[in-house]
Amino acid sequence: MKLTVWTYEGPPHVGAMRVATAMKGLHYVLHAPQGDTYADLLFTMIERRNHRPPVTYTTFQARDLGSDTATLFKDAARDAVARFKPQAIIVGASCTAELIQDDPGGLAEALGLDIPVIPLDLPSYQRKENFGADETFYQIVKTLAKDQPKTPRISCNLLGATALGFRHRDDVEELTGLLADLGINVNVCAPLGATPADIARLPAAHFNVLMYPETGEQAARWLEKTYGQPFTKVVPIGVGATRDFIAEIGEITKKDLLIDESRLRLPWWTRSVDSTYLTGKRVFIFGDGTHVAAHARIARDEMGFEVVGIGCYNREMARPVRALAKEFGLEALITDDYLAVEEAIETLAPEMILGTQMERHIGKRLGIPCAVISAPVHVQDFPARYSPQMGFEGANVIFDTLIHPLVMGLEEHLLTMFREDFEFHDAAGASHHGGHAPKPVATEAVEDSAPVEVVEATGTDVMVWLADAEKELKKIPFFVRGKARRNTETYAASKGLQQISKDTLYEAKAHYAR
Amino acid sequence: MNVPALTSSGGCRTAPVLKERGQREVFCGLTGIIWLHRKMQDAFFLVVGSRTCAHLLQSAAGVMIFAEPRFGTAILEEADLAGLADAHTELDREVDRLLSRRPDIRQLFLVGSCPSEVIKLDLHRAAERLTVKHAPHVRVLNYSGSGIETTFTQGEDACLACMVPVLPETQARELLVVGALPDVVEDQMLTLLAAMGIGPVRLLPAHRVDETTAVGPNTVFALTQPFLGDTHAALQNRGARHISAPFPFGEEGTTAWLAAIAAEFGVDKATFAAATDAPRARARKAIAQASEHLSGKSVFFFPDSQLEIPLARFLTRECGMTAIEVGSPYIHDALHGPDLDLLPAGPQISEGQDVEKQLDRVRAARPDLTVCGLGLANPLEAEGLTTKWAIELVFTPVHFYEQAGDLAGLFSRPIRRRSVLKLEAAE
Numbered sequence: 001m002k003l004t005v006w007t008y009e010g011p012p013h014v015g016a017m018r019v020a021t022a023m024k025g026l027h028y029v030l031h032a033p034q035g036d037t038y039a040d041l042l043f044t045m046i047e048r049r050n051h052r053p054p055v056t057y058t059t060f061q062a063r064d065l066g067s068d069t070a071t072l073f074k075d076a077a078r079d080a081v082a083r084f085k086p087q088a089i090i091v092g093a094s095c096t097a098e099l100i101q102d103d104p105g106g107l108a109e110a111l112g113l114d115i116p117v118i119p120l121d122l123p124s125y126q127r128k129e130n131f132g133a134d135e136t137f138y139q140i141v142k143t144l145a146k147d148q149p150k151t152p153r154i155s156c157n158l159l160g161a162t163a164l165g166f167r168h169r170d171d172v173e174e175l176t177g178l179l180a181d182l183g184i185n186v187n188v189c190a191p192l193g194a195t196p197a198d199i200a201r202l203p204a205a206h207f208n209v210l211m212y213p214e215t216g217e218q219a220a221r222w223l224e225k226t227y228g229q230p231f232t233k234v235v236p237i238g239v240g241a242t243r244d245f246i247a248e249i250g251e252i253t254k255k256d257l258l259i260d261e262s263r264l265r266l267p268w269w270t271r272s273v274d275s276t277y278l279t280g281k282r283v284f285i286f287g288d289g290t291h292v293a294a295h296a297r298i299a300r301d302e303m304g305f306e307v308v309g310i311g312c313y314n315r316e317m318a319r320p321v322r323a324l325a326k327e328f329g330l331e332a333l334i335t336d337d338y339l340a341v342e343e344a345i346e347t348l349a350p351e352m353i354l355g356t357q358m359e360r361h362i363g364k365r366l367g368i369p370c371a372v373i374s375a376p377v378h379v380q381d382f383p384a385r386y387s388p389q390m391g392f393e394g395a396n397v398i399f400d401t402l403i404h405p406l407v408m409g410l411e412e413h414l415l416t417m418f419r420e421d422f423e424f425h426d427a428a429g430a431s432h433h434g435g436h437a438p439k440p441v442a443t444e445a446v447e448d449s450a451p452v453e454v455v456e457a458t459g460t461d462v463m464v465w466l467a468d469a470e471k472e473l474k475k476i477p478f479f480v481r482g483k484a485r486r487n488t489e490t491y492a493a494s495k496g497l498q499q500i501s502k503d504t505l506y507e508a509k510a511h512y513a514r
Numbered sequence: 515m516n517v518p519a520l521t522s523s524g525g526c527r528t529a530p531v532l533k534e535r536g537q538r539e540v541f542c543g544l545t546g547i548i549w550l551h552r553k554m555q556d557a558f559f560l561v562v563g564s565r566t567c568a569h570l571l572q573s574a575a576g577v578m579i580f581a582e583p584r585f586g587t588a589i590l591e592e593a594d595l596a597g598l599a600d601a602h603t604e605l606d607r608e609v610d611r612l613l614s615r616r617p618d619i620r621q622l623f624l625v626g627s628c629p630s631e632v633i634k635l636d637l638h639r640a641a642e643r644l645t646v647k648h649a650p651h652v653r654v655l656n657y658s659g660s661g662i663e664t665t666f667t668q669g670e671d672a673c674l675a676c677m678v679p680v681l682p683e684t685q686a687r688e689l690l691v692v693g694a695l696p697d698v699v700e701d702q703m704l705t706l707l708a709a710m711g712i713g714p715v716r717l718l719p720a721h722r723v724d725e726t727t728a729v730g731p732n733t734v735f736a737l738t739q740p741f742l743g744d745t746h747a748a749l750q751n752r753g754a755r756h757i758s759a760p761f762p763f764g765e766e767g768t769t770a771w772l773a774a775i776a777a778e779f780g781v782d783k784a785t786f787a788a789a790t791d792a793p794r795a796r797a798r799k800a801i802a803q804a805s806e807h808l809s810g811k812s813v814f815f816f817p818d819s820q821l822e823i824p825l826a827r828f829l830t831r832e833c834g835m836t837a838i839e840v841g842s843p844y845i846h847d848a849l850h851g852p853d854l855d856l857l858p859a860g861p862q863i864s865e866g867q868d869v870e871k872q873l874d875r876v877r878a879a880r881p882d883l884t885v886c887g888l889g890l891a892n893p894l895e896a897e898g899l900t901t902k903w904a905i906e907l908v909f910t911p912v913h914f915y916e917q918a919g920d921l922a923g924l925f926s927r928p929i930r931r932r933s934v935l936k937l938e939a940a941e
Contacts, residue, residue: 001594001604003560003612005586010569033628035542035661038570040889046573050896052889059538062631062662076537083870095564096628096662099595124564125592475698506796506916513800513919 006338006358008313008376012122013094014039015132018191018215019140020090021053021163025195026140027086029077031069031097031104034059046379047164056080058097070102077108081115087196088144089113090136092120116196118143128336130214130288130314133162137191138218144199147227150206154253155185157205157223159231160216161192166291166375168192170388171211175236178391179209182249182257203227207252211235211390213290214314237294239266239302239395264392266399270302278403284309284350286333286341286359287374289317291389293324295354295373295398300328302395303402309333309348311341313356338362352406357381369405373398463489468502487512518766518831518856527854529863531845536868539889540818540843541905542661543669544625545574549909550673551584553694556620556722558612559585561659562605562637563627574905584619586612590629601635602643609644613652620651620723623673626658653723655680665843667741667819667908670694674718678748681718684728689775690716690754692745693738696911703738703762703914706772709789710781718745729754736775738762738913740853741820743846760852763821764828764918765797770852793915800919801832807926807933809834811882817841817867818887818904824853825885825907825921826861833922837861838879841872883929900928 013030020028021043030036037057043049058076060069081089091104105119118139122132137160158175161168169192176186187205188198202223208231210220220231230252236245250257269275283305285292289312299305310325311333312318318334325332333344342362345353353359353370357378363370372381373389388394465473469488476484484505491508492500544567547559561567568587588608593599605624613619622644624637641656648654657676659669674692689712691703700717707715716727729735731753737746740761750756759774760767769790776786813835815822822842829835837857841864842850854863864872869890876884876899884894884901891901902925912921 001562001588001590001599001601001608003586003608004565004568004589005583006572007565007568009565011565013566014569033542033661034538034540034665035544035570035628036566037537037539037889038541038545038574040539041887042573044890044892045888048892050892052893057537059536060662062660065632065662079870095566096632099629099632123592124566125590125595128565472698475701503792506793509916510796510800510919513804513923 004337008336008338008356008358009129010039010042011095011124012127012129012132012135013092013120013124014042015129015134015215016090016092016120016122016136017043017053017055018129018133018162018164019136020055021049022161022165022191023054023140023194023196025087025197026054027080027084027089028053028055029073029080029089029091029104029108030055030057030094031073031092031102032057032059032094033096034061036094036096043163046377047382048379049163053163054084054086056084060097065100069097069100070107073102073104073107074111077104077113078111081113086115088116088118088140090118090120090140092122093124095124098124116143128314130316133215134218137162137216138222140191140196140199141202141219142222144196145202145223145227146200148201148204151185151187151204153185154183154255155187155205156249157187157202157208157229158189159208159210159220160212160214161189162212162215163192164375164377165192165212165215166288166377166381167387167389168212170386171390171394173386174388174391174393175209175211178236178242178246178259179249181259182246184249184253203229205229207231207249209249214288214316235290235294236390237291237394238298238398239264239392240297241294242391242395261392264395266302266395269396269399270304275304275403278406279304281305281352281406282308282348282350283352283354284345284348284359285373286311286313286353286355288312288314289321291374292317292321294389296324296328298395298398298402299354303399305352308350309344311335311344342366352402354402371401371405373401462498463492463500464498465500466502469500469505472502472505484509518760518770524859525855526840526857526859526861526863527847527851529854529859532862532864534864534866534868534871537870538665538843538867539816539869539887540867541574541666541887542570542628543659543664543666543672544570544627544661545666546659546669546673547571547585547625548574550670550694550719554621554719554721556618557584557623558616558619558621559623559625560609560612561585561587561625561627562630562635563587563590563625564629565589567627567629590633595633601633602640605640606644606647609648609654613648620653622648622652622654623676624654624656625673626656626660628660628662631658631660631662653680665820667739667821668744668844670739671742671744674742675744675748677718678729678745678752681752682728683752684730685732686728686730687732687734688714688716688728689779690718690727690729690733690735690749691738692718692735692742692749694719695738695913699911699913699917702916706789706793706914707775710772710776710779710785712775712779712781734778736771737849739821740824740849743844743849746846746849756848758848758852760827760856761821761824762913763824763921764832765794765801765915766832766856767824767828767853768797768914768918769794770856790915797915797918801922804919804922804926805833807929808883808922810836811929812836812838812879813883813885813925814838814876814879814881815840815842816869816872816876816884816886816890816904817843817864818885819908820844820850821904821907822885823850823857823863827853827857828921829925830858831856832918833925835883838881839864839872839875841865841867843867883925885925900932902928 091108108117210231234245236242312321313336322332360370488508637656641654644654657672720727729752733754736757760770762768762771826837826840839862891903
């Protein structure tokens with residue numbers, strides 16, 4: 001038993017959902033209690049998907065446990081196949097259903113469906129989301145891939161992109177373009193956008209691009225072993241890594257590859273004199289293993305930062321991340337305990353964090369700027385604009401991402417020069433951020449100590465808030481309080497009132513109700 | 515006191531109810547922790563469950579509240595299930611650690627989950643043991659928020675119900691108001707009751723454990739939320755009597771709710787009018803403005819929070835809408851009856867859910883507004899339906915007079931938004 005406040009990864013069946021939701025023509029029948037359907041909102045709200053995830057839940061309740069949950073599962077599976085007409089289904093159990101041991105795989109097999117049924121065995125009490133996605137994709141590939149001749153032209157598959165992935169949508173587009181520039185077709189991209197029929201065609205490619213080892217490595221290894229398809233080991237995030245990735249493809253395809261780098265801006269942007277202030281900034285890097293490894297290299301070699309801490313939350317990547325940390329003369333922090341990460345950051349006191357949404361909040365608390373470089377994702381990690389991490393455009397995007405949270409060069413100097421300045425002071429933060437609020441410290445103190453009623457009111461344009469109204473106003477959440485104050489004053493002015501009482505406040509509220 | 519008139523066409527109390535079983539697209543009762551932990555400021559909610567439970571709380575919270583929240587999950591691991599580790603010993607250790615780190619905690623709720631229920635981990639026994647160990651500083655209680663036993667808001671019901679047996683006994687004739695309300699709303703309610711000379715008023719849940727909520731044979735209680743069925747039963751077991759009334763949503767609901775209490779306490783007409791006339795007029799005005807975009811439109815409720823019936827009553831009677839289907843996870847006649855009486859006949863009342871069939875019905879009916887959960891809202895918007903996600907109704911101050919306009923506004927905003935967006939090319 002382990003006390004957890006926040007988690008970096010969901011349970012493994014959420015990983016399976018990420019694969020199912022990424023694909024088309026596949027359905028997931030999940031034996032799960034009522035309430036587990038919350039997972040749908042990860043996709044419809046965080047990722048703003050306009051379709052429900054293709055998942056049917058049995059949503060059993062306590063009264064079903066005494067009777068027959070197995071029949072419930074069989075009915076749900078049969079109904080789902082009839083309604084959604086998928087090309088294949090995956091079946092499995094969430095944590096609770098695992099305990100009642102109904103064997104969804106066996107039950108679905110017994111239905112005699114005329115489509116492939118892929119059973120998933122995802123141990124909920126041992127493993128987590130990334131494992132769930134990796135294992136699910138592997139089982140799908142193993143079941144559906146069909147031996148077939150290679151495509152006449154050189155082609156590859158893109159492996160590992162899922163729903164709810166950190167910038168997966170744009171990485172796929174960027175790499176597809178990059179590969180096209182190299183004269184290489186994408187045979188199948190999977191799981192993202194693939195149908196079961198597409199999965200069958202995977203063996204037709206000449207090699208595989210393993211985009212995200214977290215969610216695609218088992219499948220890539222199996223395809224290498226079974227169909228002799230080599231897969232790329234370099235993840236093309238950052239300038240150096242993208243160039244290495246192209247060189248690796250050159251070796252795999254035994255071709256001299258030339259690439260047009262005219263879109264790549266990071267090298268000049270980082271050399272230009274405005275970037276001098278980045279030199280030696282102390283950064284702490286935490287996230288999934290793949291993104292952390294890529295960003296360690298970017299931070300040191302492409303931004304000129306000093307890396308003072310490295311770690312990842314997914315134990316599967318512990319070994320490479322430990323080795324990488326050693327190379328940087330550091331000890332890696334491998335943990336999924338957010339309090340341990342916070343403690344490490346507090347101790348190291350870096351000038352910037354490259355982390356996840358969790359570290360963004362840690363940074364907020366400790367007053368350290370943070371750039372988000374990895375999952376777990378948040379609605380903000382699905383921007384409307386094109387914003388890849390991979391390839392040349394990815395490098396450009398990352399340059400912007402990493403400097404945005406920082407105080408700009410000259411401003412930093414002003415901060416040092418005018419320590420007590422009312423606009424440039426330590427607590428204010430970077431001036432180009434919304435949170436930047438030059439606090440009128442002195443006035444606030446006056447407001448607190450002096451009763452509001454005794455404030456001298458002269459002239460018709462002076463509005464006085466009576467104590468009870470002021471008190472009531474404070475109960476309104478801070479983010480709408482300003483609006484409420486303004487509306488009330490406008491309303492009071494229109495009525496020729498000079499004193500605002502609690503009633504005025506609510507009269508105004510009613511007046512502006514929409 | 516003008517109690518709202520019953521509808522001439524007859525209400526929905528005796529209308530046939532469509533009872534469905536199938537996939538239920540609802541949260542489990544753990545979700546209630548998100549608001550309960552803000553309400554009870556000395557309480558900590560310790561879920562004994564799986565990674566899924568922790569992930570749900572994190573995702574349902576939407577915006578993660580990182581200022582060390584007063585809830586957490588003791589995640590069961592392989593060893594706990596295999597019996598290698600005594601789960602009770604493990605739990606005691608985690609609780610000791612938590613309480614030593616957080617001396618501000620005065621009440622600890624051990625919250626059961628689907629896995630803890632299925633493996634029959636006896637949290638009641640654990641709570642008794644831990645209460646003895648940590649008394650008098652900390653009181654330890656337990657309830658189940660599991661999805662196999664509770665739906666969404668039933669989690670609050672289970673939590674409040676588990677507090678009832680340990681409330682102190684009183685012989686005083688007092689009003690107990692039950693249901694977690696936002697502070698601003700609670701204060702307004704107390705002001706209204708005070709203006710009628712009713713007091714002292716006791717609250718469940720109270721902000722802190724030391725406060726003076728007690729119960730006994732002379733207690734009368736009013737519910738502010740329509741999902742408190744078990745708490746209702748637990749209070750009756752302690753001898754308290756329920757003041758049955760429509761729920762205080764909208765001007766009419768609030769007036770009816772207050773009138774029932776006023777009648778119980780013998781408040782005269784003039785006093786009642788003096789206390790309520792001004793806010794009633796404001797509420798009516800605000801609703802009239804906010805419902806400009808609602809009048810004449812149709813609404814369809816998916817079952818979610820059990821607020822559906824009182825809200826349908828508000829939207830149809832005060833905002834001029836027509837209800838097509840009003841789905842609720844559960845219907846209790848003792849709680850929902852007064853609102854059903856007032857809801858004009860016509861809509862299909864449904865209890866439980868088979869989400870695929872209900873989606874077929876909503877697509878066929880194409881209502882002007884669909885009230886549904888977060889998992890369904892964007893997909894239905896993409897199909898051209900206008901939606902209001904239901905969870906916001908639980909997280910926003912919507913009760914009583916001063917919020918009546920806001921409540922109408924929650925429903926009118928999506929409709930208004932659809933009409934203001936101009937995304938097509940100019941002709």
